[in-house]
Amino acid sequence: MDAVEDTGNRPPDDLTARARIRDAALTQFAERGEGGATMRGIAEAAGVSLGLVQHHFGSKKALRRACDEAVVDALGRRLTAAATAGSLVESGLLAELFATSGPLLRYLSRATVDGSPAAERVFDQLAAGTAEFLGATWPERFPPGSTAAISAAAVMTAMHTGTVVLHEHIARHLGVDPLDSAHTNRIGTAMFDVYAAMADFAASPEGKRIRESTADHRGDGS
Numbered sequence: 001m002d003a004v005e006d007t008g009n010r011p012p013d014d015l016t017a018r019a020r021i022r023d024a025a026l027t028q029f030a031e032r033g034e035g036g037a038t039m040r041g042i043a044e045a046a047g048v049s050l051g052l053v054q055h056h057f058g059s060k061k062a063l064r065r066a067c068d069e070a071v072v073d074a075l076g077r078r079l080t081a082a083a084t085a086g087s088l089v090e091s092g093l094l095a096e097l098f099a100t101s102g103p104l105l106r107y108l109s110r111a112t113v114d115g116s117p118a119a120e121r122v123f124d125q126l127a128a129g130t131a132e133f134l135g136a137t138w139p140e141r142f143p144p145g146s147t148a149a150i151s152a153a154a155v156m157t158a159m160h161t162g163t164v165v166l167h168e169h170i171a172r173h174l175g176v177d178p179l180d181s182a183h184t185n186r187i188g189t190a191m192f193d194v195y196a197a198m199a200d201f202a203a204s205p206e207g208k209r210i211r212e213s214t215a216d217h218r219g220d221g222s
Contacts, residue, residue: 021056023046024108027112033114071122072121108122135149174186
């Protein structure tokens with residue numbers, strides 16, 4: 001499959017017609033959703049004829065599936081590499097993804113809202129890698145395969161991916177788009193600061209009381 005990373009930094013003549021069409025579709029689907037994007041609009045954005053789009057992909061649904069596969073493949077490879085390197089939950093990974101995968105993340109944001117299978121697959125990859133990291137790093141707190149590990153991984157993944165889905169709202173508060181390459185460190189830095197502050201709070205008397213209250217409410221003592 002043709003690469004889709006850094007689509008905004010490549011001149012059109014560096015791409016095959018099929019890849020150029022798909023990259024244009026990524027942007028159109030991200031901006032307008034599947035219902036708002038049209039084959040004709042995608043053809044115009046790609047600088048090709050409508051007939052060529054139909055020749056390569058046949059239908060809008062087939063083109064959407066190709067975009068889904070491209071996003072899952074590109075992000076999946078990066079997430080797998082990060083998990084192998086032990087950096088899956090580091091804030092620097094977010095900054096690196098934002099800096100080099102803007103079109104993919106914008107597409108993923110819309111796909112998550114639209115309920116696309118691609119969003120489910122990326123989320124599942126992230127959650128699985130996060131659960132593995134938690135179990136390996138703190139096995140007593142998050143035993144591998146335990147409910148605690150699975151729950152924490154799912155919530156942590158939702159927290160991280162939520163910044164992508166809600167990037168437009170974050171942009172209103174920051175005054176800049178956090179998915180633009182010039183501002184990719186903003187979310188990662190803020191997230192690290194939050195984690196550091198919450199770690200201090202969790203160790204405080206107030207944090208311990210909340211933990212005990214939560215355990216009593218669940219009735220499991222954990």
